[in-house]
Amino acid sequence: MGRISFFRREIYCCYFIFMWNSIEAHVRYVIPEELRGGSVVGNIAKDLGLDFSEVAVRNLRIASESGKQFFSVAAESGELIVNERIDRESLCGYAVPCLLPLEAVVENPLQLHRVEIEIQDINDNTPSFHSNQRVLNIPESINPGAKFLLESADDPDVGSNSLQAYTLGSNKYFVLNVKTQDGIKIPELVLDKPLDREKQATHRLILTAVDGGKPVRSGTCEVKVIVLDINDNAPQFEKSFYEANVSENEPIGNEMVKVSAVDLDEGANGEIEYAFADKTSDALKAVFLINPTTGVITVKGKLDFEQANLYKFDIMAKDKGNPQMEGHCSVKIMISDINDNAPEIVITSLSSPVPENSPNNTVVALISTKDADSGENGKVNLTVASGSPFKLIPSLSNRYTLVTTGSLDREKYPEYQIKLNAVDSGLPTLHAEKMVKISISDVNDNPPVFSQKSYTVYTRENTVHGSILCSVSAHDPDLGQNAKISYSILESKVQDVYVSSYIYINSDNGTIFSMHSFDHEKMKVFQIKVQAKDNGSPSLSSNATVHVFIVDQNDNAPAVIYPSALMGSVSHQRLPRSAKAGYLVTKVTAVDADSGHNAWISYRLAEATDASLFTVSLHTGEVRTKRSVSEQDDSSQRLLIEIQDNGEPVQSTTVTLDILIEDAFHEPISDFRHKNPEPDQKSSKITLYLMISLASVSFLCLVTFFVLLIKCARSSRGSSTCCIRRSDGESKNHNRNLQIQLNTDGPIKYVEVLGGDMMSQSQSFGSYLSPMSEFSDFTLVKPSSTTDFTNTLSVLDASLPDSTWTFESQQVSIYFNLYLSKMC
């Protein structure tokens, strides 16, 4: 449709021009370019005034000056027909108008007609650019207003069909300016707003060139603006603040945190290098390392929570532009605690030694614990090993007092090694140990102790004075002066004399010396109390008893009691001549002040006028006739009887008996005795009583001794001494002490019965048993007192009946009566 309308318009124009040219006598056609081959331009025959029939006849032709035949004439109709497409632009270029001169040739006659064909432009060309892309490199820093020349477009069309205007695709940064130079429109790109490569690195703009044809034709060119980078951006960290939490035992080289910055710039301007900020201390740099390219911060040195639990530093990111730009961020690294520190025990003060008498809860030491760790890892529990009399009392935080819990005894434990154990609450726990040495100082809490509660000493009588009696010793478990013992004698009286006049004690070593010799006959035993006293303050003491037994020596010769020596050195006895063999002439009785063997007396006939007539009983001292006295025997007989004791050395004495043999002397006596049965009967009765009483006493004595022996043997097995002490407080007059001692050492069994009146005098009775003899074999029982022995003898002599055995038995009975009264 468009084409048809176009064609009609052309035709109209043709006619118009034809009309005008006919006047000029020229034929002129106006045709648009680009007509199709076969298109009719006009009826040239007619326009030339030729008849229709003449066309063929006269051979109407068209000749072109240029040689190229664009047109031809149709023979039948005489119409001018376009042979081929005519491009105005190639024919005329920009020349206007574009005339194509033609010659119409008619033969017969030959006529030449000038035909002009104006080829009118049609908008058949589009404005075009040389290249469809134009690249512009513009630095981003360039100021607005800068102009950049663009390529202009070409449009071969002319007139209104030629290039008319440029337009630029919409954009924010550029505007278009078109300047005309020599009639040519030249487009310019003008920067309107500053560029930012970082916002948009390239801009693609479409430049459109528009012609004025109808329809309008246009050509485009892409303008590519590449924004050149300028280092106008500093590196920017993703976060301004980085945080990390690491434990203090973090191995070296481990990554803790990665910082990261971006630089919007390009190339070197955007190449970032990380580093610690300038102000960062060397100490920190020793601990951390930053990778300059990756920004990874790693552990370089040992982390120690106890030294620093928090690190704060700045990291700088620098680009490599010129000038360099940099960005900063801060990093906070928190170190978490690991239980890497063992607790520590510190003895703040120690009061050692501790006196052993310290009461409970006496403070011995102040102890504190330390742990460099924090929190649970630094929470320390301190304990003391059980078994010692000490405990810990917690006071302030991590402080303890070590106090005593029980009584201390230096004598048992002079010092304690106390083990303290500290454990923290970390996981796993760490612990520490410490030994505390606590010495216990001595207090005088132990009295000296004697090696024996009582000492028994036997000393011979008549020893030289100054001899050593015995040594007592005491021990004091305390220390130093508290254990330094001095010995002393506690003053008491023995037989009205102060003990200190008898003996003396070496206060340093406890050796007891006698001060003078003792006499067994005066004193058989005495007791002294010794005291051991230490040097402490206050001092302590203890007592022990020393029993000193004075052992008899044979220092007394036997003394003859009967016949009395007072009556002269010779004793006179009478013997009837009628006496038969075995007749008891008399009985010699002697006593020995010594004891035991030393007092064991034997009688011997030393000399005799007629040794065949008399015999002396060895033990009893009875002098009897050996045979019947005969008429031939001298009436006056003299006997020398030697009396010996059994001591060592033997002591002896003699007695001389003068015996008068009378012829009729005894008869009246015997008659008298027979004639007076009364006294005889009486006397035999008395004798019988005495015998019975003696027998019963002997029996009792035996029984008692057996009982005592058994008791003693039982109560002191292994001990050589057996003591029974009784004191009778009820009896006023007989406040006596009885002591029986049995000595089982050696061949001699020694029994001593001691009886003493504490108020007045002490008495002792001694008896000696021969191992061979029977128990009834009492040789002598005698009282002992401070009174002179001879006085006793005389008293006895005077008070007792004139019968030696009676004296003995009476003594025995006195003794046993006394003894029994004590026992019961």
Ligand SMILES: *[C@@H]1O[C@H](CO)[C@@H](O)[C@H](O)[C@H]1NC(C)=O
């Ligand atoms: C104690 O000292 C005295 C005198 O120095 C000395 O004779 C005695 O033997 C000493 N006794 C002991 C048991 O050392």
Ligand SMILES: *[C@@H]1O[C@H](CO)[C@@H](O)[C@H](O)[C@H]1NC(C)=O
């Ligand atoms: C030792 O004997 C003395 C004197 O008899 C007395 O005062 C003292 O208390 C006794 N000491 C001891 C520990 O029995």
